[in-house]
Amino acid sequence: MAIFDEELNALKEKVLKLCCMVEVAIRDSVHSLVERNSELAKEVIKRDHLINALDVKIDEECVKLIALRQPMARDLRFITTAMKITTDLERMGDLAVNIAERAIELNEEPQLKPYVNIPKIAEITQEMVRDSLDAFVRGCSTLPYEVIKRDDEVDELTVKNFNELVGFMIRDPKIIPIAIKRTYVAKYLERIADHATNIAEMVIYMCKGKMIRHIAPTES
Amino acid sequence: MVIFDEELRLLKERVLRIGSLVEAAIHDSVKSLVERNSDLAQKVIEKDHKINALDVEIDEECIRLIALRQPKARDLRFITTAMKITTDLERIGDLAENIAERAIELNDEPQLKPYIDIPRMAEITEEMVRDSLDAFVRGCSKIPYEVIKKDDEVDNLNAQVFNELLFFMIQDPHTVSRATRISYVSKYLERIADHATNIAEMVIYMCEGKIIRHMKKPGE
Numbered sequence: 291m292a293i294f295d296e297e298l299n300a301l302k303e304k305v306l307k308l309c310c311m312v313e314v315a316i317r318d319s320v321h322s323l324v325e326r327n328s329e330l331a332k333e334v335i336k337r338d339h340l341i342n343a344l345d346v347k348i349d350e351e352c353v354k355l356i357a358l359r360q361p362m363a364r365d366l367r368f369i370t371t372a373m374k375i376t377t378d379l380e381r382m383g384d385l386a387v388n389i390a391e392r393a394i395e396l397n398e399e400p401q402l403k404p405y406v407n408i409p410k411i412a413e414i415t416q417e418m419v420r421d422s423l424d425a426f427v428r429g430c431s432t433l434p435y436e437v438i439k440r441d442d443e444v445d446e447l448t449v450k451n452f453n454e455l456v457g458f459m460i461r462d463p464k465i466i467p468i469a470i471k472r473t474y475v476a477k478y479l480e481r482i483a484d485h486a487t488n489i490a491e492m493v494i495y496m497c498k499g500k501m502i503r504h505i506a507p508t509e510s
Numbered sequence: 511m512v513i514f515d516e517e518l519r520l521l522k523e524r525v526l527r528i529g530s531l532v533e534a535a536i537h538d539s540v541k542s543l544v545e546r547n548s549d550l551a552q553k554v555i556e557k558d559h560k561i562n563a564l565d566v567e568i569d570e571e572c573i574r575l576i577a578l579r580q581p582k583a584r585d586l587r588f589i590t591t592a593m594k595i596t597t598d599l600e601r602i603g604d605l606a607e608n609i610a611e612r613a614i615e616l617n618d619e620p621q622l623k624p625y626i627d628i629p630r631m632a633e634i635t636e637e638m639v640r641d642s643l644d645a646f647v648r649g650c651s652k653i654p655y656e657v658i659k660k661d662d663e664v665d666n667l668n669a670q671v672f673n674e675l676l677f678f679m680i681q682d683p684h685t686v687s688r689a690t691r692i693s694y695v696s697k698y699l700e701r702i703a704d705h706a707t708n709i710a711e712m713v714i715y716m717c718e719g720k721i722i723r724h725m726k727k728p729g730e
Binding site (some may be wrong): 458460477 | 581597683
């Protein structure tokens, strides 16, 4: 079974690599907005096909592993979870592209006010992505539960950002198109956080399927 | 292999069942908005757990089938695709729930304008879900390329709704809060269409993985 262990390790590494690429895409897309750097935004858009290609490759690899190695129980659950997780990661990549697209549009207009909430939301979101993937590759712990808790923080900041912008819009209707685009960026980040939450939930589910009797009911 | 055929048939039935639950959720959530019926919206929210439960049930069944029957090639790809499709369907259910939540809020306020494009968007997205699932269970006899085309229609309607609402907001800033909520409903529908497109793409991928040398990709 040494070959199979090696294959599983290689799979983990590929999933982590995909995760890194997605993290970079999120970080760069938000930088391109905050620093008004449209060149960087174009880079994010251009690089997205690499994320898509790796998603397909991991998917193929998982199907191959299941078919050839016929894994049981824990390993099978791990591989099917990997297939689902990469779908979420790939969509986070798409959302980073959406942020980059809005950044290019917003960078052409005068800046409404400095970006305060959005970098904060982005920071928490990136942590959530990283921790949910750590939880997946490092085995079961309380980490995915923490990811789920932080999603509320992101939701609250998104609402706060929204209310502030509505205030601006009511005072000065001319800025509505710009303000709305900014609410969209926050929404995209909130959706990335939702994907990270989905990953955390899948990891919990994977762990419970494996050791359902060892998890305290308070955690469920 | 007769038992396995029967198991696959039951799996297809379950996927169709979650599909029709999701279609009904989209339909009812939009109806609750258009007809200002908050009781119906409440029902959509209450019924969402059924969709979630069926998603978990299908997932468990897929893992069981892979582990016990060790399916090869076509059947294996079918089962792994079923697992991914139900994840998308479950999330469409969550978005229908979001529409119902916004409907309850909007029904408490005076109506801004009659809803015209939003019901049309709902209709198209329901069709998209139905057509992609049809293609999935009918074994690729009809590959769902049109679903992907319809996504553009939904995107255009979303942009149209947004521009109209922008006009309302600029004319009367007091409508900003309502108009933004309506724009969210439109966004949720656009995301539902994206999920339906994802399902269609996965079905196409499944079908072409099987018959890749016999297919021409139209319009590429």
